[in-house]
Amino acid sequence: MPNDVSPLVLTVVGGVFTIVGILLKIVYDGLAARRQDRREALDRFAPERKEAYEEFLTCLKREREYWHNLHELAECHRRGEDVPQERMDNFPASPMSDLVSALERVRRVAPTYQTITAAESVLRLFVDMAESTRAAINSPGPNDEITWFLLQRYLEDREREFVYAYRLDLGIGPPIGGPKNFPMPERPWPADVAEGILRAHMPRERKTRGAP
16 A cells, blocks of 8 residues: 555555454354353243344344445545545444344354354355455455445345244244245355355455565
């Protein structure tokens, strides 16, 4: 990055590094949580699980709004636009820590791994957003917007997967007249395969020409 780094770049990059730092902790915590005896979770009452699932979805919505605003700032930087200092000063902190706490609560009360893995997949996509956004800021490429678009669609799919899993857990099932796998969408490939293909081609930190 050039020596005269703009406050906008510092704000966006700073937000990205904050997200990455928090999410790296999830990997360690997730491995530790899986070693815990989950027999206690089977005795949890459905209302407590329902509350935990709804809390996760609420935190997910807030995090998505944060990333929408962060992406707008990144786009302003890409177009070379000036951003008012007041907007920079009032830019909110990431609510990722709340989402991580909600994930931990889901891990404690969910009786099956289906709900847990769906929630963890959501967090993994935010890691992808952080990495692709950082690469797009430091070295923009022609496929940055395509990557962003696909990440949003995959996040929507994972959210639906989580809703399907928790409805199944609570015995709600699909709505009357709805498809059996509601609200899961029909896709030509499984989510893991589609996300793996994107990650294999996703822009990372690109070296500038002449760099070692």
